[in-house]
Amino acid sequence: MTHAGTVSQRTLAGKCYCGVVHYAVADEFLYAANCHCSDCRRTTGSAFKPFAGIARNNLVVTAGEDSLMIFGDETGNNTHCKSCGSLLYSVVRDGAFVHVAMGTLVDDPTIRPTHHIFVGSKAPWFTITDDLPQYEEHAVARASGGQE
Numbered sequence: 502m503t504h505a506g507t508v509s510q511r512t513l514a515g516k517c518y519c520g521v522v523h524y525a526v527a528d529e530f531l532y533a534a535n536c537h538c539s540d541c542r543r544t545t546g547s548a549f550k551p552f553a554g555i556a557r558n559n560l561v562v563t564a565g566e567d568s569l570m571i572f573g574d575e576t577g578n579n580t581h582c583k584s585c586g587s588l589l590y591s592v593v594r595d596g597a598f599v600h601v602a603m604g605t606l607v608d609d610p611t612i613r614p615t616h617h618i619f620v621g622s623k624a625p626w627f628t629i630t631d632d633l634p635q636y637e638e639h640a641v642a643r644a645s646g647g648q649e
């Protein structure tokens with residue numbers, strides 16, 4: 502998982518619903534999944550949250566930094582636009598990574614969600630209809646050492 506130098510420098514844009522907050526993130530996500538936990542359902546209002554993970558320093562807020570509503574602290578939070586409420590990304594893993602809420606991406610990332618997690622707490626009214634692997638909770642770790 503350490504291919505520094507071979508990756509393209511493509512950058513993806515993302516923004517909130519009202520357009521006050523814009524961010525840029527490298528198209529170098531290390532993993533992506535659909536999370537069905539109750540927290541992700543509530544923060545998005547959806548059946549699940551498709552998210553993509555990357556080292557925190559690969560994401561920069563390019564507009565509206567003073568309009569962020571950060572629920573949590575430096576080492577773990579959900580970052581929203583405080584004007585419209587969009588969940589943009591979450592800071593996770595002791596502040597080392599961000600999980601971008603993929604619905605806020607403007608550009609099409611190279612990565613696709615590869616599995617479903619926290620299916621054990623999935624909404625009963627939602628049926629998963631694809632063939633991606635499902636995990637009761639976290640996926641069995643395969644990339645916890647990925648740095649960049």
Ligand SMILES: [Zn+2]
Pocket residue numbers: 517518519520521522582583584585586587
């Ligand atoms: Zn907004």
Ligand SMILES: [Zn+2]
Pocket residue numbers: 536537538539540541542550619
């Ligand atoms: Zn979740």
